Amino acid sequence: MTFDSSFGPRAIISGAALRHNLAVVRRRAPRSKVMAVIKANAYGHGVVPAARALIGADAFGVARLSEALALREQGFGQAVVLLEGVFTRDELDVAVAQNLELVVHTQEQLALLHAWRGSRQAHVWLKVDTGMNRLGFRVEAFADAWRSLRECTSVANSVRVMTHLASADEQDGAFTQSQLEKFAAVTKDLKIERSIANSAGLLAWPQAQVEWVRPGLMLYGISPFADDGSRHDLRPAMTLATRLIAIRDVKQGEGVGYAGTWRAARDGRIGIAAVGYGDGYPRQVLSGSPVRVGESEAKLAGRVSMDMIAIDVSNMPHASVGDSVTLWGDGLPVERIARCAGTIPYELVCGISQRVAVEHRP
Numbered sequence: 001m002t003f004d005s006s007f008g009p010r011a012i013i014s015g016a017a018l019r020h021n022l023a024v025v026r027r028r029a030p031r032s033k034v035m036a037v038i039k040a041n042a043y044g045h046g047v048v049p050a051a052r053a054l055i056g057a058d059a060f061g062v063a064r065l066s067e068a069l070a071l072r073e074q075g076f077g078q079a080v081v082l083l084e085g086v087f088t089r090d091e092l093d094v095a096v097a098q099n100l101e102l103v104v105h106t107q108e109q110l111a112l113l114h115a116w117r118g119s120r121q122a123h124v125w126l127k128v129d130t131g132m133n134r135l136g137f138r139v140e141a142f143a144d145a146w147r148s149l150r151e152c153t154s155v156a157n158s159v160r161v162m163t164h165l166a167s168a169d170e171q172d173g174a175f176t177q178s179q180l181e182k183f184a185a186v187t188k189d190l191k192i193e194r195s196i197a198n199s200a201g202l203l204a205w206p207q208a209q210v211e212w213v214r215p216g217l218m219l220y221g222i223s224p225f226a227d228d229g230s231r232h233d234l235r236p237a238m239t240l241a242t243r244l245i246a247i248r249d250v251k252q253g254e255g256v257g258y259a260g261t262w263r264a265a266r267d268g269r270i271g272i273a274a275v276g277y278g279d280g281y282p283r284q285v286l287s288g289s290p291v292r293v294g295e296s297e298a299k300l301a302g303r304v305s306m307d308m309i310a311i312d313v314s315n316m317p318h319a320s321v322g323d324s325v326t327l328w329g330d331g332l333p334v335e336r337i338a339r340c341a342g343t344i345p346y347e348l349v350c351g352i353s354q355r356v357a358v359e360h361r362p
């Protein structure tokens with residue numbers, strides 16, 4: 001027997017929004033091939049349905065081997081890039097057998113490839129670190145790593161080169177400029193395909209639009225900057241919604257929720273909605289943050305509980321049990337909620353929990 005979960009939280013994922021956002025990427029980077037980044041379960045949107053909606057991309061990018069294998073199991077035959085590469089012989093065997101492309105960013109991965117004999121060659125992206133100090137060969141070590149890969153018989157000679165921008169979303173562009181210059185310097189004599197830009201790089205740095213771009217966040221309709229996706233013609237692909245499960249009166253001066261941190265300034269009404277940090281609506285969202293009840297905006301009252309939140313509906317005489325509540329998405333950009341919670345929208349959409357029912361709309 002299944003229970004009607006229509007009173008619990010739902011993440012509604014719009015395939016149409018994903019397709020629209022991919023079209024925006026194409027329009028903004030018309031000369032580049034697109035590696036659609038769908039790691040972390042497509043930023044919480046569901047990797048398989050997201051891949052289906054984004055099928056027009058030239059490649060998919062994922063962080064982990066398990067994510068790539070899930071795509072192959074579901075029959076996706078297109079190029080899939082493992083953005084962190086592989087770490088053991090067994091992983092290398094599987095990755096090459098499944099025709100996955102590997103990022104190579106360490107000496108250990110180079111050694112693994114040199115020691116490896118497979119029935120076919122590995123397709124590789126060499127990563128150079130131009131200043132992020134996370135993954136990639138340092139600029140000084142790049143030429144040797146490049147030569148080593150080209151000499152490696154188990155690597156196909158279509159080697160591509162990539163880097164990652166650390167601050168492309170920031171107003172002051174000096175750091176990004178220096179990353180672009182370093183990348184240009186190390187790749188200038190190579191006739192190869194290159195990749196630099198994530199969403200922020202793609203939108204803010206036309207010079208970063210080389211043969212490949214690697215958008216993630218913007219495909220989900222979210223802005224990488226301090227504004228909202230609609231400013232860039234993006235549409236939110238995820239709406240997190242629930243319902244009011246109770247309405248109650250409060251008297252002036254009474255507190256609401258744990259520790260009573262919100263106090264009623266006058267007699268009023270509180271709506272209780274079925275969503276909490278156990279669903280991935282973080283406790284860091286502060287009292288006073290916006291919540292949509294039906295078509296109107298209201299404010300969170302007090303602390304987020306594990307399964308519930310309280311909303312001040314004193315100004316909504318018609319609010320009643322069963323009303324739809326939007327936490328983020330349609331009509332309430334997740335970027336705004338991230339700002340209220342002192343985090344980034346990436347973390348919010350990635351963080352919805354197993355308990356949230358996911359509804360995929362075409």
Ligand SMILES: *Cc1c(COP(=O)(O)O)cnc(C)c1O
Binds near residue numbers: 197216
């Ligand atoms: C996650 C990731 C991206 C996508 O970044 P967005 O900011 O989501 O566009 C691109 N490249 C690499 C290497 C990544 O890890």
